[in-house]
Amino acid sequence: xxxxxxxxxxxEYNGSMLFLYGDDVPERTFPLSQKELRLLKERxxxxxxxxxxxxxxxxxxxxxxxxxxxxMPECQEALRRKxxxxxxxxxxxxxxxxxxxxxxxxxxxxxAVVEGITLADYSFDRYRNKECYHLDTLVIDKRFVKSDxxxxxxxxxxxxxxxxxxVNLPVQDLNAAAFADELQSIAADMPEVKCSVxxxxxxxxxxxxxxxxxxxxxxxxxxxxxxxxNGCSENPKVRKSEKPICxxxxxxxxxxxxxxxxxxxxxxxxxxxxxxxxxxxxVLFAAADNHLPVHLVALLPLTxxxxxxxxxxxxxxxxxxxxxxVEVINTDAEGRLILADAIAYAAKNYDPQLIIDAATxxxxxxRAISTFGIAAMAQNADNPLTMLKLVGQQVYERLVxxxxxxxxxxxxxxxIADLRNSATSPQAGTITAGKFLAHFAKEVPYVHLDIAGVxxxxxxxxxxxxxxxxxxxxxxxxxxxxQDMIVK
Numbered sequence: 001x002x003x004x005x006x007x008x009x010x011x012e013y014n015g016s017m018l019f020l021y022g023d024d025v026p027e028r029t030f031p032l033s034q035k036e037l038r039l040l041k042e043r044x045x046x047x048x049x050x051x052x053x054x055x056x057x058x059x060x061x062x063x064x065x066x067x068x069x070x071x072m073p074e075c076q077e078a079l080r081r082k083x084x085x086x087x088x089x090x091x092x093x094x095x096x097x098x099x100x101x102x103x104x105x106x107x108x109x110x111x112a113v114v115e116g117i118t119l120a121d122y123s124f125d126r127y128r129n130k131e132c133y134h135l136d137t138l139v140i141d142k143r144f145v146k147s148d149x150x151x152x153x154x155x156x157x158x159x160x161x162x163x164x165x166x167v168n169l170p171v172q173d174l175n176a177a178a179f180a181d182e183l184q185s186i187a188a189d190m191p192e193v194k195c196s197v198x199x200x201x202x203x204x205x206x207x208x209x210x211x212x213x214x215x216x217x218x219x220x221x222x223x224x225x226x227x228x229x230n231g232c233s234e235n236p237k238v239r240k241s242e243k244p245i246c247x248x249x250x251x252x253x254x255x256x257x258x259x260x261x262x263x264x265x266x267x268x269x270x271x272x273x274x275x276x277x278x279x280x281x282x283v284l285f286a287a288a289d290n291h292l293p294v295h296l297v298a299l300l301p302l303t304x305x306x307x308x309x310x311x312x313x314x315x316x317x318x319x320x321x322x323x324x325x326v327e328v329i330n331t332d333a334e335g336r337l338i339l340a341d342a343i344a345y346a347a348k349n350y351d352p353q354l355i356i357d358a359a360t361x362x363x364x365x366x367r368a369i370s371t372f373g374i375a376a377m378a379q380n381a382d383n384p385l386t387m388l389k390l391v392g393q394q395v396y397e398r399l400v401x402x403x404x405x406x407x408x409x410x411x412x413x414x415x416i417a418d419l420r421n422s423a424t425s426p427q428a429g430t431i432t433a434g435k436f437l438a439h440f441a442k443e444v445p446y447v448h449l450d451i452a453g454v455x456x457x458x459x460x461x462x463x464x465x466x467x468x469x470x471x472x473x474x475x476x477x478x479x480x481x482x483q484d485m486i487v488k
């Protein structure tokens with residue numbers, strides 16, 4: 001999509017237009033007849049939030065009526081969702097260029113609409129022979145948006161699209177080695193980003209028992225990718241010695257469940273089990289694109305989980321990167337094993353100020369809060385989690401905090417090893433997974449984000465079509481923008 005900033009005179013513009021219609025809009029500015037204006041006001045009186053269209057053949061005038069008296073986060077989210085509905089109308093009407101304007105509205109409201117249209121316009125078209133509809137050009141009234149703000153947002157949206165593309169790709173075309181190569185290729189074009197790709201031999205030398213065990217059933221070798229961006233080094237306002245924030249992402253390129261194989265219905269979307277790794281790579285790339293003054297390290301363990309060859313099995317005892325021994329209870333609890341090695345590696349080698357992981361980790365998270373947000377837990381990180389929750393409300397990628405009470409420790413105690421990788425009880429599945437991972441962060445402040453319910457949708461969700469969402473990228477990016485406000 002092409003974005004143009006122009007000064008729009010509603011009564012002279014030649015083309016299809018969208019008008020934002022809030023509570024404080026001077027209706028006389030609308031290019032409507034008295035009859036049309038009366039109809040518009042009657043429709044809004046019946047229901048504030050709706051889309052109304054008038055013909056100006058061959059063009060259209062669209063009015064997005066919304067309740068601007070709501071708190072800003074709710075108002076912006078409503079606008080994003082209505083913008084997605086608008087895109088469906090544009091497809092039906094075969095509109096390819098649209099101008100966005102209004103009067104008596106706020107810049108944040110305009111940007112919410114633009115963001116909603118943009119996120120909704122993505123679709124996974126790579127394997128289709130039929131050409132799919134996309135909006136070609138969005139003309140935005142420059143009274144409401146500055147060019148540098150729009151360009152910054154575009155770069156963020158572009159990284160969200162790449163995340164969605166990676167997660168949507170089947171493992172036949174994106175296995176661990178291919179994904180690592182792609183990340184390395186992207187980093188090579190970004191002078192501010194360093195990329196290190198560790199192959200199986202290097203992973204063996206590091207004794208990453210979790211990553212190696214999960215990989216044993218696969219013909220494809222694992223990879224461990226480390227990306228680093230230090231936006232502090234060139235920014236005189238930030239200490240050059242600033243400890244990094246480590247972003248750890250689960251990279252199970254495809255999950256069969258291993259020897260504890262999944263039923264067929266639960267294997268359909270398992271190409272999405274690497275969404276955590278795609279998310280964290282995208283966050284780092286977006287921060288680098290927009291030169292955020294933060295020091296980031298993304299650690300991405302990559303493999304698929306298959307039942308072939310010498311696949312790891314229940315009752316195996318694994319020795320992890322930090323020396324912790326783990327009794328395998330269930331081979332389908334594999335994500336926490338590869339994350340544990342990466343978290344321990346981050347804690348030992350980077351002395352981070354904070355570790356955040358993102359993972360499509362547990363079905364229990366979906367059962368607990370459905371597809372409306374992220375299940376979050378924290379250890380020694382109350383301030384960062386509080387900030388994440390606040391930011392999550394602002395961008396509407398919301399967090400629900402789960403407890404880290406010590407009583408849950410007994411669920412992952414083992415009689416023959418230091419820990420077991422899964423509780424034998426079905427209770428508190430999301431929490432026990434988080435408790436397992438927290439062990440490997442040691443004393444480093446640590447936040448766990450279980451994105452199982454929001455990373456991939458099997459039905460359209462507002463401005464997300466079926467498939468990968470990129471949910472969490474806007475949250476973490478906004479959190480990084482707020483770093484100077486966090487009380488450490």
